Amino acid sequence: MEIVFLEPEDAEYVETLAQHHYPPDFNLSFEDIVSNLEKNDKSSFCFGVEAEGKLVGYLMAWIDNTMVEGRRERVVLVDDIVLSTRARSQLYRLIQTMCQQMEERGFGKLPIEGSARPTSTNTFMGHPETLERLGYELVSKAEYYEEDFDETLTWVRFEPIAREEATIDTDDYLEIEFEESEPLDEEEDWEDEEEWDSEEW
Numbered sequence: 001m002e003i004v005f006l007e008p009e010d011a012e013y014v015e016t017l018a019q020h021h022y023p024p025d026f027n028l029s030f031e032d033i034v035s036n037l038e039k040n041d042k043s044s045f046c047f048g049v050e051a052e053g054k055l056v057g058y059l060m061a062w063i064d065n066t067m068v069e070g071r072r073e074r075v076v077l078v079d080d081i082v083l084s085t086r087a088r089s090q091l092y093r094l095i096q097t098m099c100q101q102m103e104e105r106g107f108g109k110l111p112i113e114g115s116a117r118p119t120s121t122n123t124f125m126g127h128p129e130t131l132e133r134l135g136y137e138l139v140s141k142a143e144y145y146e147e148d149f150d151e152t153l154t155w156v157r158f159e160p161i162a163r164e165e166a167t168i169d170t171d172d173y174l175e176i177e178f179e180e181s182e183p184l185d186e187e188e189d190w191e192d193e194e195e196w197d198s199e200e201w
Helices: 008-021 030-039 085-104 128-133 186-197
Strands: 002-005 044-051 054-065 074-083 112-116 136-146 151-160
Touching (some): 008 054, 030 044, 044 085, 128 136
Antiparallel strands (some): 002 044
């Protein structure tokens, strides 16, 4: 399977795949999908999973403001992620590609947020270990009622794992001295070599 960049012309395939995985009320319109894929700039992260030339999964995300109330912070908002049964093994590669693109585009490791239906266990929020492998940890999780969909959604936030740099205590060290070895006797050295050459393997 191959991870590819999604283009506006892929909108039809994205729509078809979404219709197989979401109830009607959750489906984005074709126009909305096209609009999302047309962003296609530095702040947009839209990737697909292809198998034998067919789209079997996708991720759409972009830079946005955090959903944490009262805070202004730039995050990567995962707006939608769908993986067919055959593409579920590609979750790590899909998220990895997004993280690599964040780094390459100069964003560094931004917090990652997203919302989904509680039954969507095949998304990254159902597999926090996938994000841990990429240097992220789950720090917040909450449920809220979404009137537009008349359903309770789950919101999650992942942040880069803080790692303390190793330090060396220069006040605690050992003094190690090496004694000079006596030089080899040249005659003994050559005799040993002759003895070695005469051995058969």
